[in-house]
Amino acid sequence: MTLRDIAIKNLLRRKAKSTFILAGLTIGIATIVAVICFVDSTAHDINTKLEKYGANILIVPRTDSLALSYGGMSLGGVSFDVQPIRQTELAGIRTIKNAANIAAIGPVVLGTVTIGAAAASLAGVDFEAAGILKPWWKIDGESPGPAGVLAGAEAARILNLNVGQQVTIDGQALQVSGILAPTGSQDDHLVFTHLDTAQNLLHKPNQISIVEVAALCHDCPVDDMVAQIAEQLPSAKVMAIQQVVKGRMETLAHFKKFSYALSLVVVAIGGLVVLVTMMGSVRERTSEIGIFRAVGFRRSHVMRIIFMEAGLISALAGIVGYLTGVGGVLLGLKVFGKATAAIHMDPWLAVGALVMAMAVGLLSSAYPAFLAAGMDPNRALKTL
Amino acid sequence: MSFIICDTISKTYGQGDACVKAIDEITFTVRSGEFVAVMGESGSGKSTLLSIMGAMNTPTSGRYLVDDIDVYALDGEKQADFRREYLGFIFQSFHLVPYLSVVENVMLPLTTTGHSRRVKEFMAHEALAWVGMADKAKRLPNQISGGEMERTAIARAIVNNPPVLLADEPTGNLDTRTSKTIMTLLARLNQQGTTIMMVTHSTACAGYAQRVLKVRDGLLIDTPNPAEAAACV
Structure with a gap:
């Protein structure tokens, strides 16, 4: 007891x-x-979902003018008139302290071209990096080679583009290797091609308009990474994509x-x-x-x-x-x-x-x- | 040599006009091994006296000593230890814990001792055997008779071999035959050296005591012998 x-x-x-x-x-x-x-x-x-979203850091040229959005996210001041980012500078991103957290770096060059008789926005991208940065992309056809283009859903509809079709962009013949399924983003309105091809077509050798960076950031200090990248690219504006998830x-x-x-x-x-x-x-x-x-x-x-x-x-x-x-x-x-x-x-x-x-x-x-x-x-x- | 000393003990309840003097400067002593009955009418103060002797009711004045221990000079926890080591209580209405079996009720005073479970069980069974309740150890209080409850209460009171047994109307709720059995048990305990203080209305029960204290209106009026007590009450 x-x-x-x-x-x-x-x-x-x-x-x-x-x-x-x-x-x-x-x-x-x-x-x-x-x-x-x-x-x-x-x-x-x-x-x-944020990690699946891909890019969570954006690098854009520093400017005080013209607000622009891309992919439904605010990019701050992006202007085509400002001094672009140099492609050679991007190597510095791989040297930052938290470089191990970087899954992909996706440089993009943007510009307008004429396809047939119509004007269109052309984006030169690294398709390998795009596979990581934009995992939601579904391509009807194939990812383009150096002489091919990938048309966004709306761009394909407006420009009447089909898979396998030959198109002339600013006098250069390219083949439509694939059409992007609708994404609901600005990608639907773009025509994509390889970065080098786009730089040649747009006469922007070694120039980059935007860089998307995918950082494995479940627990990483994204703000620290932003600061580290900004240190490497002092002429660019580096920011974390937080708007989408912030709300x-x-x-x-x-x-x-x-x-x-x-x-x-x-x-x-x-x-x-x-x-x-x-x-x-x-x-x-x-x-x-x-x-x-x-x-x-x-x-x-x-x-x-x-x-x-x-x-x-x-x-x-x-x-x-x-x-x-x-x-x-x-x-x-x-x-x-x-x-x-x-x-x-x-x-x-x-x-x-x-x-x-x-x-x-x-x-x-x-x-x-x-x-x-x-x-x-x-x-x-x-x-x- | 006095084992228990009640030295001019008084107890008052309430204050001012509502002040009631339950015990008024009672003084007496009890020798070790003595069997003392306390008699008196209802409200005379005998139960108050017993509760004071049970270290459960601090007197307003006076001293209460047992084995040279000034009981009310002890703090509350030491008084609890004193009750456990020196006193066994037998209550009129048995006061068994309803959800504990007979043997568990008997073990209650041993609960807070350092004995092992086996030793506690052995001591409880010994006590139950002594009061003739060994065969009903596993029963609950509501499964035994009034006499058996009282015997269980006695077993609980003696399980830790206290030198003093305080009994408050131990046969108050029992028939004559059962009362006799209980009183025989108490007399046997007394013969084995236990000092017993028993409050009772029954002259027959008082007849088992060696001495009777008679209380009236809080005063100890005389100390008749058991034979005289029958005439007093």
Whole structure:
């Protein structure tokens, strides 16, 4: 017979009350776990998509004039009239401190050409780098060789281009080797060719209009990389593409804050449930506590019994709450069609759930335990 | 040599006009191994006296010593230790913990001792055997009779071999036959050296005591012998 035996037997005797406390705490812990899991998985999902997006750093010539957008993203001040970036300068990007994080460097030269009788925008790109930078590209046909072009969906429609067709661009005969499936971006309006070919056609040897850089940036310091590249290319403007995800991340951050606040409220309610139920339990057990005290239990022994009861229920609530929270998110992601967002089973979250449940349970039981321990044994026995 | 000394003990409840003097400067001593009955009408102060002797009710004034220990000079936790080591309680309404089995109830005073589980169980079974309850050790209190509950309460009171047994109307809820059994058990305990202080209304029960203290309106009015007690009450 130990104090623990008494605590366990009392919990088993008062099943309804024990279950009530367990449910109160479990709901609180499950809510917090679910919120953390959901936010984590959503953030991870966004990061994954961001990485899949390809380029996350853009290098453009420094200018104060003419705002332009490309690919739906603000490029800051891009102008064709300013001093372009030199292709030879790009080698410096590979020498930065975080060079290992660079997956691809995609130089682009832009200009207008005449195809047949119509004017069109021509983009010279490195198709190997483009494979990494624009993984969403779907080409009907083949990626072009040095004497070929790839037409964006809208450009092909307007210019009436077909795969295999010969086109003359500024007097040079090239073959349409592929047509890009619609992307919903500015790529749809461009005609792409090899960088060297475009530089020749546009009479821009060694010139680059824009450089797209794909950095493996799930955890890398993208701002540091921007600074390092800027150091290498002092005449260019280097910026991280954050606009696309910034909004979502901000929304997520707001949701995160709101959810945490809500979770804390739920946990506080759980704590109140524990407090009220334990208070009731202590009052009901006045006579029993009187017996304990009469047979020589110290105040600390009585407190230990109450804390053990709270601790046991809280530990169980921590475990059940964690499993319920994780299970709830898994179910939620399936129901709301986010099956691609994976949950990361973080052992620290499980430990945290357990610790939090026990902390809330024990803190909420402190006053009832103090009350029980301070009970006058003589008065307690008179209640019998 | 006095084992228990109650030295001008008073106990008042409330303040001002609502002040009630439950015990008024009671002084007496009890020798080690003595069996003393405390008699008196309801509200006379005998239960207050017993609770003071049980280290559970601090007197307003006076000193209470057991084995030269000034009980109320001890702090709360030491008083709890004193109760565990020196006192065994037998209550009128048994006061068994309902969700603990008979043997677990008997083990209660041993819970906070350093004995191993096996030793505790052995001591509890010994105590239960002594009161004739060995065969009902696993039962819950609601599965045994009133007499058996009282015997369980006695087993609990003696399980740690306390030198003093305090009994508050131990036969108050029992029939005559069962009361006799219980009193026989108490008498046997006393013969084995346990000092017993017993509050009772029953002259028959008081007859088992070597001495009777009579309390009226908080005062110790005389100390008749058991034979005289029958005439007093």
